Amino acid sequence: MSETKQGRTYDPTALERRWQERWAESELYTTDEDPEKIKHYALTMLPYPSGDLHVGHWYAMTPSDTRARFMRMRGFRVFFPIGFDAFGLPAENAAINRGIHPYKWTMSNIENMRTQLRQMGTMFDFDSEVVTCDPEYYRWNQWFFLKFFEKGLAYRKEVPVDWCPRDNTTLAREQVVGPERRCERCGTPVIRKNLVQWLFKITDYADELLDFSEIDWPERVRVLQTNWIGRSEGAEIFFEIEGIGTIEVFTTRPDTLFGATFFVMSPEHPAVEKITTPERSDEVRAYVEKAARMTEIDRTDVTREKTGVFTGAYAINPANNERIPVFIADYVLMGYGTGAIMAVPGQDQRDWDFAGKYDLPIVRTVEPPEDFDGEAYVGEGQAINSEFLNGLGVQDAKKRMIEWLEENGKGRAAVTYRLRDWLISRQRYWGNPIPIIYCDGCGTVPVPEENLPVVLPEDAEFMPTGESPLKRDPDFYNTECPRCGSPATRETDTMDTFMDSSWYQYRYLSPHHDEGPFDPERGARWLPVDQYTGGIEHAVMHLLYTRFFTKVMRDLGLVDFDEPMLRLFNQGIILGEDAEKMSKSRGNVVNPQEFVDRYGSDALRSFLMFIGPWDQGGPWDGRGIEGVSRFLRRALSLTGESDLSGAEADPADLARRTNRTVKKVTGDLEAFRFNTAIATLMEHTNYLLAIKGEVGEEEWNAALRAFVLLLAPFAPHHAEEMWSALGEAYSVHEQAWPAWDEDVIRAQEITLVVQVNGKLRDRIEVPADITEEDARELAISSERVRPHVEGKELRKSVYVPGRLVNLVVG
RNA sequence: GCGAGAGUGGUGGAAUGGUAGACACGCUAGAUUUAGGAUCUAGUGCCUUCGGGCGUGCGGGUUCAAGUCCCGCCUCUCGCACCA
Numbered sequence: 001m002s003e004t005k006q007g008r009t010y011d012p013t014a015l016e017r018r019w020q021e022r023w024a025e026s027e028l029y030t031t032d033e034d035p036e037k038i039k040h041y042a043l044t045m046l047p048y049p050s051g052d053l054h055v056g057h058w059y060a061m062t063p064s065d066t067r068a069r070f071m072r073m074r075g076f077r078v079f080f081p082i083g084f085d086a087f088g089l090p091a092e093n094a095a096i097n098r099g100i101h102p103y104k105w106t107m108s109n110i111e112n113m114r115t116q117l118r119q120m121g122t123m124f125d126f127d128s129e130v131v132t133c134d135p136e137y138y139r140w141n142q143w144f145f146l147k148f149f150e151k152g153l154a155y156r157k158e159v160p161v162d163w164c165p166r167d168n169t170t171l172a173r174e175q176v177v178g179p180e181r182r183c184e185r186c187g188t189p190v191i192r193k194n195l196v197q198w199l200f201k202i203t204d205y206a207d208e209l210l211d212f213s214e215i216d217w218p219e220r221v222r223v224l225q226t227n228w229i230g231r232s233e234g235a236e237i238f239f240e241i242e243g244i245g246t247i248e249v250f251t252t253r254p255d256t257l258f259g260a261t262f263f264v265m266s267p268e269h270p271a272v273e274k275i276t277t278p279e280r281s282d283e284v285r286a287y288v289e290k291a292a293r294m295t296e297i298d299r300t301d302v303t304r305e306k307t308g309v310f311t312g313a314y315a316i317n318p319a320n321n322e323r324i325p326v327f328i329a330d331y332v333l334m335g336y337g338t339g340a341i342m343a344v345p346g347q348d349q350r351d352w353d354f355a356g357k358y359d360l361p362i363v364r365t366v367e368p369p370e371d372f373d374g375e376a377y378v379g380e381g382q383a384i385n386s387e388f389l390n391g392l393g394v395q396d397a398k399k400r401m402i403e404w405l406e407e408n409g410k411g412r413a414a415v416t417y418r419l420r421d422w423l424i425s426r427q428r429y430w431g432n433p434i435p436i437i438y439c440d441g442c443g444t445v446p447v448p449e450e451n452l453p454v455v456l457p458e459d460a461e462f463m464p465t466g467e468s469p470l471k472r473d474p475d476f477y478n479t480e481c482p483r484c485g486s487p488a489t490r491e492t493d494t495m496d497t498f499m500d501s502s503w504y505q506y507r508y509l510s511p512h513h514d515e516g517p518f519d520p521e522r523g524a525r526w527l528p529v530d531q532y533t534g535g536i537e538h539a540v541m542h543l544l545y546t547r548f549f550t551k552v553m554r555d556l557g558l559v560d561f562d563e564p565m566l567r568l569f570n571q572g573i574i575l576g577e578d579a580e581k582m583s584k585s586r587g588n589v590v591n592p593q594e595f596v597d598r599y600g601s602d603a604l605r606s607f608l609m610f611i612g613p614w615d616q617g618g619p620w621d622g623r624g625i626e627g628v629s630r631f632l633r634r635a636l637s638l639t640g641e642s643d644l645s646g647a648e649a650d651p652a653d654l655a656r657r658t659n660r661t662v663k664k665v666t667g668d669l670e671a672f673r674f675n676t677a678i679a680t681l682m683e684h685t686n687y688l689l690a691i692k693g694e695v696g697e698e699e700w701n702a703a704l705r706a707f708v709l710l711l712a713p714f715a716p717h718h719a720e721e722m723w724s725a726l727g728e729a730y731s732v733h734e735q736a737w738p739a740w741d742e743d744v745i746r747a748q749e750i751t752l753v754v755q756v757n758g759k760l761r762d763r764i765e766v767p768a769d770i771t772e773e774d775a776r777e778l779a780i781s782s783e784r785v786r787p788h789v790e791g792k793e794l795r796k797s798v799y800v801p802g803r804l805v806n807l808v809v810g
Numbered sequence: 811g812c813g814a815g816a817g818u819g820g821u822g823g824a825a826u827g828g829u830a831g832a833c834a835c836g837c838u839a840g841a842u843u844u845a846g847g848a849u850c851u852a853g854u855g856c857c858u859u860c861g862g863g864c865g866u867g868c869g870g871g872u873u874c875a876a877g878u879c880c881c882g883c884c885u886c887u888c889g890c891a892c893c894a
Contacts, residue, residue: 179891220889223814227890234894251894264894302811302892331892341894350892418893539889610834612823621822627834630849676824679833686833753829758875760829787861798874804828808874 010633012600016121016717028731029123032077033525040076041526042068043505043565045534045542046083046130048090049109053116055590055608055620056582059574062605063614063674064533065122069713070669071531072123073737079526080123081508083130084110087138088497089167089185092430096463102430103458106133116593121601121716123733128508132500133430137507139453140517141499142435144549146446147556149436153201154424156444160335161197161423162190168464169427170197172496173420174228174541197425198434198493202548206231206417208562209547217568218615224539230418235402237342237411239263239315241326244275247315250337250416253347254405255397258386259365260342261355263315263326264308267291268334275326277312284309284328291330299330306331306354317342318410319401320387329354337416345376352376366394422545424496429462429469431494439481439488448482454490468492501542502549505529505564516558523559532565535573543568569672572617574608579619590620602715603629609674609714631682632718635711638688638704639725649691651699655744657687658703662740665710674714681711701726706738753804754779756788772799779805 023029044064047057068080086106095102110131117124130137148154161170164183170193175184182189202209206229212222234252241247247265251257265272267288276284287309291299298304308329315326331350332341345355346364352375355362365386368377383389388404389397405411425434433454435447447454460473470476470492481488503517509526510519528550550564575581576588583589595604607628612618661684668677684707692700704726712719712732723732747768752775754762762784766775776797779785785807792809799805 220814224889227813230890230893232893249894253894299892304892306892329892331894333893336893343894348894350894353892416893536888610822616816616823618822621835624822624835631834633849675822676833679824682833751829755828755875758828758873763829796874798828800828800875804875806828806874 010636012603012629012632012717013597015721016119016600016602019717019720020118020121022720023731024118026731028733029125030127031079031125032072034077035525037075037077039526040068040071040078040531041505041529042071042078042080042531043508043529043533044080044082045532045538046085046501046504047113048088049084049086049106049113050090050094051109051112053113053120053592054582055574055592058120058592058604059608059617060534060571061117061122062120063571063609063672065120065124066605066609066674066713067531067533067669067672069123069716069733070737072733073709073712073735075736078123079128079508080125081128081130082117082122082124082126083128083504083508083511084113084132085497085501085504086110086131086133087431087494087500089169089428089430092428092462092464093167093186095430101458102462103133119596119601121605123716128511130504130507130511132432132497132504133456135453135455136512136514138432138456138500140507141432141495141503142447142452142454143449143517144499144503145435145495146449146452148200148552149446151552151556153204153552154198155201156196156198158194158196159199159423161193161195163193163195164188164190167428168466170195170423170425172423172498172541174422174544195425197423198436198491199421199423200548202422202545203417203419205548205551206419208551209419209544215563215566215568217565218570220536221539221543221568221570225544228419228540228544232416232418234398234414234416235405235411236338236414237318237405238409239318239340239342241271241275242314242316242323244271244313247271247275247340248338249340249342250414251342253344253394253398254401254411255383255386255389255392255394256344256347256365257317257319257342257401258389259344259346259363260317260319260324261322261345261361261363262324262343262351264332264341264343264351264354265311265326265328266332266334266339267328267330269328269339272311272328275311275313280310280312284311287328294330306350306357308354308358310358318405318408325360327354327358335420336418347376347378349376349378365389422496422548424499425493426496427466427468428464428494429456429460431497432456432500433470433476434491434493434495436491437479437481437488438491439484439486441486442481442483442488445481445483445488451482456494468494470494498541498545502545503553505546506553506559520558527559528561528563529565530567532568533571534568536570539570569615571614574611574617575619577620577622590622595625599625599629600632600717602718603632606632606678606714610678612675614672614674628678631678631685632715634689635681635685635707635715636718636722638685638692638707639722647694649694651695652748654691654695654699654703656747657684658706659740659744662706662710662738663745666737666740669713678714681707681714708732709735709738750802752779752802754782754785755804755806756785757808757810758806761785761788768802772801775799775805776807779807 044061068078072078091106092102095105145154162176163170166186166188171183176190177184180189210226210229210231232252235254236248236250238246238248308327311326311328313326314323317324343351345351345362347366363385365383366377366381367384368381380394383392383397389400392400402413433456435454437445437447439445457473457476460469462469477489479488479490506518509522513519546564553559554562578588580586580588592604603625607625610628661680664680665677708719708722719732749765750768752764752766754764762782764778764782780789789807789809794809796808
């Protein structure tokens with residue numbers, strides 16, 4: 001609270017509270033269902049109920065709110081819901097540390113965060129709120145699991161999994177990050193295990209997920225997803241192993257088959273034992289064991305020298321029937337392709353390195369350019385040493401070789417992906433039970449739909465042990481088979497929480513609907529999401545999974561479109577004052593509440609938008625918020641009494657600047673340029689304050705009305721206060737966005753820049769419709785220009801109407 | 811190594827190929843104030859003989875005109891990384 005010049009107190013918190021109460025009473029933010037209006041579904045990523053809203057939540061949500069408010073004022077009916085992603089490790093770990101039940105802890109956090117969300121001054125439709133740990137929600141999550149199961153998209157299999165030894169659970173491949181392969185949640189390096197787990201066949205949709213033609217998403221996300229899916233085109237080639245049988249390899253370079261001088265298998269390849277000759281078996285076994293003991297970090301170190309061991313076996317190159325030795329080497333990964341490769345040292349640097357070390361022959365099959373002085377040659381060129389391919393370019397040679405392989409039954413065209421199926425089993429308590437029952441007689445039996453939800457027992461001991469806690473809850477674990485009625489057991493793993501967030505945007509439409517995941521009638525009116533906003537960190541997890549879900553939902557006949565979110569905007573990350581990531585251990589965490597209490601929500605909102613481009617993020621600046629707070633106070637003082645100066649301002653200039661401001665702010669908001677929009681509003685405020693009391697009341701009020709409307713999405717409380725001070729009818733947020741008039745913007749008098757040889761020499765005031773000749777005359781006769789042109793020849797002049805005259809002399 | 815993005819005052823950042831540094835923070839001076847804070851006014855890229863000169867990571871180029879376009883480097887950030 002502070003004294004203004006006029007002695008009135010400025011108390012933003014009281015002002016904001018007053019309007020928040022009024023908004024709630026009048027149900028101002030109940031979703032507009034007017035069918036006459038064009039729909040706009042604005043969605044911001046739902047938060048984890050981790051305790052309090054932190055400044056990152058403010059940074060994500062308040063600009064999204066500003067955009068939603070802008071769309072509302074532009075005449076769209078806007079749906080802007082909010083909810084809580086309430087299952088999962090952060091909530092569970094916090095609960096464990098405090099010894100409180102996760103449900104209690106989560107619900108009390110949600111209660112707290114609801115209050116804080118309301119304080120933000122957002123237009124969230126709280127009636128549509130979704131809480132993912134509510135049985136009313138996760139029932140449909142389980143329902144989706146059953147649908148996936150029916151369609152063969154959910155399957156159970158023993159697979160090598162990434163296991164976090166600290167969180168005591170498996171992780172999806174997407175949740176393992178960095179070269180050191182750490183757990184995405186806690187940063188602990190993961191280990192490998194073999195476990196029977198549930199997976200979703202996201203790979204069935206790999207090709208479709210590579211198609212972004214229907215959506216307007218940032219290039220960055222498209223690239224990340226494309227790389228993650230990692231589509232490679234090539235061929236599978238069958239190699240006979242002498243006296244054993246056939247082993248397949250995948251290659252993107254079938255054209256180089258004639259240069260395959262050896263064969264390499266991953267140490268984990270299931271056929272290793274079978275092909276190894278007795279005299280080589282000790283060495284091979286030692287190598288396999290050494291590879292198994294290696295950490296993932298060492299194993300995947302690119303700079304390490306290639307190592308391997310000869311198995312004693314020979315393969316036959318199907319192109320030329322040459323006998324080539326079979327090695328195992330840890331640079332070949334079991335998780336990609338077929339886990340075995342044909343090694344072509346002439347065209348692959350890794351194979352070249354390996355061949356050098358073990359003295360293996362090198363045959364080039366692509367002619368390198370004459371000046372080539374490298375080792376393996378991977379570029380374009382004519383095929384050589386390749387019989388029927390000789391002379392062909394790489395692309396043609398690939399095609400020809402694939403034809404030859406298929407004609408001769410020695411291989412086929414093939415596509416391989418880096419993308420793996422989505423592992424959804426988690427050995428944790430605080431998640432959604434997988435609705436499956438195991439019966440000795442009937443096998444794997446889905447829980448019948450009418451028995452959903454499988455309720456997560458509240459009284460279970462939830463401390464993680466590496467096995468699902470539900471396994472030790474006999475009331476949950478023991479059940480009977482829905483098919484034959486004999487004693488059976490339940491699946492005790494819970495689902496990855498990314499499943500919860502893969503379809504929440506649909507549940508928002510009808511959170512209490514109990515005949516399906518969402519009410520199709522409401523879906524028809526609102527889907528799909530028009531504008532999604534959230535962090536880039538979800539590029540290959542949430543954002544890929546939700547696209548996958550939507551495609552499956554389409555194939556289930558639940559929706560009639562292919563993509564869940566038409567447009568996406570990724571905001572940046574707000575850092576601590578030291579420009580480091582905010583963390584408790586660094587002690588650089590900014591508590592938004594402190595700033596809300598001191599400066600109000602509008603100031604915090606506006607400051608976060610003003611700090612820089614939204615997609616850029618950046619360090620928090622505790623002093624910077626002062627400037628924005630000052631701006632809001634100055635804005636508020638516009639509607640106060642005028643101290644008449646007696647001077648006169650030009651009403652045409654006022655109209656021009658007002659229209660220009662409307663145009664600029666509108667364009668900026670369309671493009672998410674909140675920072676420059678606020679800068680424009682500041683500039684306009686400074687101007688308005690300077691001419692206050694110097695124009696007629698009518699012009700002044702018109703200008704002020706436009707200004708308040710522009711301010712409304714950014715600082716909804718202050719705008720409401722000003723709107724009411726202007727004597728206008730409640731509420732400013734139900735008003736139409738102001739329009740601008742290009743004719744008014746066009747000035748009668750303009751400033752023309754005069755350059756000589758491209759250098760600025762003068763600025764002259766001229767009529768807007770001045771001719772080129774007149775402009776040149778005026779420019780040349782300018783006092784400041786004359787010294788630079790006198791005695792020189794005018795060779796040329798460039799005239800850019802409304803901007804400049806450039807005199808080229810020499 | 812591959813891919814993407816970014817280098818502009820003391821700081822955050824503005825600039826459809828056409829006035830570089832909008833708008834703020836900070837700083838300086840002044841007004842007001844018992845003082846501090848708050849507020850208001852003026853100034854604030856660097857150099858200057860006050861004419862002007864130089865300035866957007868570095869080096870070239872295109873153009874009447876380049877922070878912006880092209881070529882070659884350097885640095886930083888992020889992502890992926892033995893993917894056959």
